[in-house]
Amino acid sequence: MTTMDDVARIAGVSASTVSHVLNGTRKVNDETRQRVEAAIEATGYRRNVVARSLAAGRTNTVGLSISALTNPYFGSLVHAVERALSDAGYVLIVGDSHDQAESEKRVIDSLLGRKVDGMIVAPAAGSERTTLPEIMRTGTPLVLIDRGADIDRDQVGPENFSSARSLTEHLIDLGHRRIAVVRGLAGISSTTERFDGYQAALADHGIAVDPDLILDGESNTDVAEREVLTLMSGANRPTAMVSMNNAMTIGALKALRRLDLSIPGDVAFVCYDDFEWSDLFEPQLTAAAQDVETIGATAVRLLLSRMRGDDGPPQLIRVPTTFQHRNSCGCA
Amino acid sequence: MTTMDDVARIAGVSASTVSHVLNGTRKVNDETRQRVEAAIEATGYRRNVVARSLAAGRTNTVGLSISALTNPYFGSLVHAVERALSDAGYVLIVGDSHDQAESEKRVIDSLLGRKVDGMIVAPAAGSERTTLPEIMRTGTPLVLIDRGADIDRDQVGPENFSSARSLTEHLIDLGHRRIAVVRGLAGISSTTERFDGYQAALADHGIAVDPDLILDGESNTDVAEREVLTLMSGANRPTAMVSMNNAMTIGALKALRRLDLSIPGDVAFVCYDDFEWSDLFEPQLTAAAQDVETIGATAVRLLLSRMRGDDGPPQLIRVPTTFQHRNSCGCA
DNA sequence: CTGAAAGCGCTAACAC
DNA sequence: GTGTTAGCGCTTTCAG
Numbered sequence: 001m002t003t004m005d006d007v008a009r010i011a012g013v014s015a016s017t018v019s020h021v022l023n024g025t026r027k028v029n030d031e032t033r034q035r036v037e038a039a040i041e042a043t044g045y046r047r048n049v050v051a052r053s054l055a056a057g058r059t060n061t062v063g064l065s066i067s068a069l070t071n072p073y074f075g076s077l078v079h080a081v082e083r084a085l086s087d088a089g090y091v092l093i094v095g096d097s098h099d100q101a102e103s104e105k106r107v108i109d110s111l112l113g114r115k116v117d118g119m120i121v122a123p124a125a126g127s128e129r130t131t132l133p134e135i136m137r138t139g140t141p142l143v144l145i146d147r148g149a150d151i152d153r154d155q156v157g158p159e160n161f162s163s164a165r166s167l168t169e170h171l172i173d174l175g176h177r178r179i180a181v182v183r184g185l186a187g188i189s190s191t192t193e194r195f196d197g198y199q200a201a202l203a204d205h206g207i208a209v210d211p212d213l214i215l216d217g218e219s220n221t222d223v224a225e226r227e228v229l230t231l232m233s234g235a236n237r238p239t240a241m242v243s244m245n246n247a248m249t250i251g252a253l254k255a256l257r258r259l260d261l262s263i264p265g266d267v268a269f270v271c272y273d274d275f276e277w278s279d280l281f282e283p284q285l286t287a288a289a290q291d292v293e294t295i296g297a298t299a300v301r302l303l304l305s306r307m308r309g310d311d312g313p314p315q316l317i318r319v320p321t322t323f324q325h326r327n328s329c330g331c332a
Numbered sequence: 333m334t335t336m337d338d339v340a341r342i343a344g345v346s347a348s349t350v351s352h353v354l355n356g357t358r359k360v361n362d363e364t365r366q367r368v369e370a371a372i373e374a375t376g377y378r379r380n381v382v383a384r385s386l387a388a389g390r391t392n393t394v395g396l397s398i399s400a401l402t403n404p405y406f407g408s409l410v411h412a413v414e415r416a417l418s419d420a421g422y423v424l425i426v427g428d429s430h431d432q433a434e435s436e437k438r439v440i441d442s443l444l445g446r447k448v449d450g451m452i453v454a455p456a457a458g459s460e461r462t463t464l465p466e467i468m469r470t471g472t473p474l475v476l477i478d479r480g481a482d483i484d485r486d487q488v489g490p491e492n493f494s495s496a497r498s499l500t501e502h503l504i505d506l507g508h509r510r511i512a513v514v515r516g517l518a519g520i521s522s523t524t525e526r527f528d529g530y531q532a533a534l535a536d537h538g539i540a541v542d543p544d545l546i547l548d549g550e551s552n553t554d555v556a557e558r559e560v561l562t563l564m565s566g567a568n569r570p571t572a573m574v575s576m577n578n579a580m581t582i583g584a585l586k587a588l589r590r591l592d593l594s595i596p597g598d599v600a601f602v603c604y605d606d607f608e609w610s611d612l613f614e615p616q617l618t619a620a621a622q623d624v625e626t627i628g629a630t631a632v633r634l635l636l637s638r639m640r641g642d643d644g645p646p647q648l649i650r651v652p653t654t655f656q657h658r659n660s661c662g663c664a
Numbered sequence: 665c666t667g668a669a670a671g672c673g674c675t676a677a678c679a680c
Numbered sequence: 681g682t683g684t685t686a687g688c689g690c691t692t693t694c695a696g
Contacts, residue, residue, distance in 0.1 A: 001470075003673055014683045019675060029681060044469070049445040050385045051673035054688045059382060069414065075407030082401070082428055091442055093425050096414055110423055113381040137376070138333075221608075250609045257611065275609075276553075277582045279589065282614030335689055346667045351691060361665060383689035386672045 002043040011039035022047060053115065062090050062303065063111030066122045066146075067099040073246055073273060073292065074122075077146065080296025081120060088304055090117070099124045099185060099219070105131050112138055118303045122146040125187025141306035145299045148189040148316070154302040156295055156317040160190050160272075163288040163321040164197025165204075167242050167270045170286070172205050174330055176240035176268060178213065180231060182248040185219035194244045194272055213238050217248040224251025225258075232259050232267070239267060246273035249285070264330030274324055284326035294319045334375040343371035354379060385447065394422050394635065395443030398454045398478075399431040405578055405605060405624065406454075409478065412628025413452060420636055422449070431456045431517060431551070437463050444470055450635045454478040457519025473638035477631045480521040480648070486634040488627055488649040492522050492604075495620040495653040496529025497536075499574050499602045502618070504537050506662055508572035508600060510545065512563060514580040517551035526576045526604055545570050549580040556583025557590075564591050564599070571599060578605035581617070596662030606656055616658035626651045 008015040013032060020026045021036045028036075039045070053059040062085055068074050082092045093116060095107030104124045108131045111119060118141040123132060128149040135142050136151070144155040171179050181198045184191040195214075202209055215231060217224030224247065231237070232255065243249040249271040256263060263269045263283045274289035275281065298317055325331070340347040345364060352358045353368045360368075371377070385391040394417055400406050414424045425448060427439030436456045440463045443451060450473040455464060460481040467474050468483070476487040503511050513530045516523040527546075534541055547563060549556030556579065563569070564587065575581040581603040588595060595601045595615045606621035607613070630649055657663070 005673080015674080016676080016684075017682060020682090023675085025676085027681065032681080046441070046445050048386075048447060048673050049442075050382060050391060050447050051688090052675075053382045054380075054386050054690085055673075055675040057675090057688070069401075069407050069411035070404075072402075072404045072407060075401050075404060075410075078407075078426075079401035079428070082426065086428070091425060091427070091446070093423060094410075094414065095423070096411070096418070109378065110381075113378050114423070115380060115382050250612065253609075253612050277585075277607075277613075280582065280585050280614070281609075281612050337689080347690080348667060348669095348692080349665090352666090355691085357691085359665065364665080380689050383672090384691075386674085387689075387691040389672070389691090 002045045004045075004047065007036065007039045007043060007045050010043065011035040059115050059117055060090055061093055061114065061116045062300075063108075063114070063116035063119045064092055064094045064121075065097045065104060065107045065111065065119070066094065067097045067124070069094075069096060071247060072276070073290070076292045077122075077296050080293045081145075081300055084297045084300035088300070097122070097124050099188075101126050101130055105134075108135060112140065116140065118142070118307045120145050120299050120303060123149045123188070125185065141303055143299050143303045143306070145295065146190065152314050154299075154306065154315045154317075156298045156302065156315075156319065157190065158290045158295060159318045159320045160193035161197040161200070163323075164194035164242070164244065164272060165201045166197075166323060167272065167286075167288055168198045168201035169204070170270060170329055171240040171242065171268055172201060172207070174240075174268060176238075177207055178210070178236075178238040178240070179207075180213040180215060180228075180238040180241045182215045182217045182224050182228060182241065182243045182252050184217060184245045184248060186216060191219075191244065198242060198244075212236060217244075217251055219245060219247050221247045221251040221254075224248045225255045226251075228252045228255035229258065232256065232261060237267075241267050241269050243269070243271040246271070246275060249273065253281075263328050268330040269328040271328075272321075274322075278324070278326070283328040285324070286326045286329040286331075287324045288321040289324050290321055291319050334377045336377075336379065339368065339371045339375060339377050342375065343367040391447050391449055392422055393446065393448045394424055394632075395440075395446070395448035395451045396424055396426045396453075397429045397436060397439045397443065397451070398426065399429045399456070401426075401428060403579060404608070405622070408624040409454075409628050412625045413477075413632055416629045416632035420632070429454070429456050431520075433458050433462055437466075440467060444472065448472065450474070450639045452477050452631050452635060455481045455520070457517065473635055475631050475635045475638070477627065478522065484646050486631075486638065486647045486649075488630045488634065488647075488651065489522065490622045490627060491650045491652045492525035493529040493532070495655075496526035496574070496576065496604060497533045498529075498655060499604065499618075499620055500530045500533035501536070502602060502661055503572040503574065503600055504533060504539070506572075506600060508570075509539055510542065510568075510570040510572070511539075512545040512547060512560075512570040512573040514547045514549045514556050514560065514573065514575045514584050516549060516577045516580060518548060523551075523576065530574060530576075544568060549576075549583055551577060551579050553579045553583040553586075556580045557587045558583075560584045560587035561590065564588065564593060569599075573599050573601050575601070575603040578603070578607060581605065585613075595660050600662040601660040603660075604653075606654075610656070610658070615660040617656070618658045618661040618663075619656045620653040621656050622653055623651050 097104035429436035
């Protein structure tokens with residue numbers, strides 16, 4: 001394998017000059033540069049980024065800890081992050097945290113060991129006590145994405161509270177009083193905030209929260225399906241339902257279909273998260289759509305700025321959702 | 333930052349011993365090991381993987397070049413690959429090739445420079461002439477995934493030809509003769525093979541291929557929608573349609589919905605690729621479902637074996653699809 | 665069972 | 681405008 005020394009020898013210059021030609025880090029005589037470039041061309045030399053990283057103390061690499069790439073929402077998020085990063089000349093290393101503190105720790109550890117220049121994390125439940133402090137101790141720039149945590153770092157995620165409140169309110173405005181909710185994974189901020197939005201809407205209209213109508217889907221489609229199946233098979237069926245993320249929505253819809261309940265005839269339905277192919281679902285879902293592109297791009301922007309040394313106060317950014325008014329809610 | 337030397341000093345041993353304790357690469361006296369472990373614990377030492385990689389000449393890293401993480405199919409594939417790899421102690425570095433030779437080259441270059449121990453590539457059109465040979469020149473173990481290419485390396489992808497033929501045949505058996513096809517991106521093997529399957533089915537039944545019924549969706553939803561819109565607005569509408577991947581399916585269905593054409597009433601419809609939420613589409617799609625998990629796991633298995641030095645003849649593995657018989661085809 | 669020492673391939677002062 | 685040199689933090693012979 002050709003090294004920089006080989007190239008230098010062939011071009012009749014020092015390794016240092018080759019390095020500077022490659023990096024544009026200092027002026028090099030045109031004629032010299034040509035010789036170096038010719039040598040590179042001739043040998044097919046490619047610089048060893050590992051050695052470079054070690055010497056330079058910087059890897060041009062950013063780590064992302066996230067869960068469930070299977071979920072198209074996260075897939076799009078990774079995609080958005082990857083693009084923004086690669087535009088800035090960075091490479092992305094992804095690890096799947098499976099939304100569990102345990103595997104999150106492994107992922108973070110490996111990322112830290114690889115000396116990533118920065119880190120973007122969608123924290124699993126409980127990580128503000130374990131993995132996040134660990135990252136902070138190393139001084140690695142860190143931005144939280146999708147969910148928040150109670151730490152002193154930049155965070156960017158979707159607007160949860162008022163979006164969930166609007167969704168719920170929409171059902172109330174249509175006359176519903178018994179409104180079920182299917183929550184996502186417990187312990188993460190988005191779940192809490194969305195649920196708070198649901199509660200706030202009820203409270204605003206003097207409706208008591210009925211514990212029987214609160215379902216925990218654990219962000220797992222099968223669990224959501226089972227829970228909705230149970231609730232809707234019972235005596236005390238709600239007349240409407242709000243689902244708090246796309247996995248919950250798929251589970252809920254499957255359950256409703258199995259029970260042969262019609263939407264919005266038997267239950268009005270609204271959900272947080274939209275689908276690219278929403279148009280093709282039957283019924284067409286009234287939803288709060290996240291702006292994943294913006295979330296990803298913003299996280300990267302904040303991170304790059306921290307990596308450049310910005311040490312202003314942490315920013316907490318909420319990207320608004322868009323209300324997609326379709327017909328599962330039962331309007332017209 | 334603590335280094336191995338620091339740990340060694342604190343434990344009163346040499347760096348070499350610390351290294352061996354960490355890697356289990358040679359017998360270390362129990363008492364010595366304890367001291368080393370205590371020092372590691374006390375300092376919160378984490379070994380620098382970059383330095384390790386440089387010294388060891390191996391990064392424990394595998395590169396994946398793929399396109400469009402937005403597409404849930406690719407998202408699942410990445411997920412499957414990531415899991416298999418991380419089980420084996422490797423870390424995944426993903427790059428998005430956008431299915432273009434140009435960006436693929438950048439991705440591969442960066443991966444190669446990072447000295448990945450192996451590479452999994454879903455080749456863009458034309459890369460057997462450019463990027464693939466480049467990888468091969470470096471001697472980096474390589475496995476192609478999803479699509480094939482005319483090179484001497486392991487390849488694993490879904491069964492295309494006979495799956496597409498079965499889908500088409502199913503429509504023929506139902507009496508259709510004018511069957512349109514929406515193809516994916518030109519120049520990649522999966523597109524070609526699936527189209528060949530379509531043609532074979534027609535030929536087997538003595539049906540001539542009508543060029544007007546061949547649509548190129550370029551694996552882009554919007555293009556597919558436009559193409560289908562045009563075809564179905566014309567005079568010579570087909571009575572059935574087969575869509576060759578999920579992006580094409582979404583585009584086609586959108587178009588049909590816009591034209592208010594019913595499935596299977598106005599057009600019978602079958603497609604390659606299934607959706608997790610297929611049950612929720614209206615109509616429910618008759619489809620050939622890929623086994624993404626198996627494809628991902630197999631690719632990793634082959635790669636790891638090559639990385640261990642296996643130099644047997646290249647394997648070409650086809651993972652069968654599952655025929656999901658639902659009602660968009662118009663049976664029953 | 666343990667240590668010394670020579671790199672891995674590059675970057676970045678520092679010197680001229 | 682260019683070269684010399686000292687590392688970056690680890691692995692791995694080679695000795696003992």
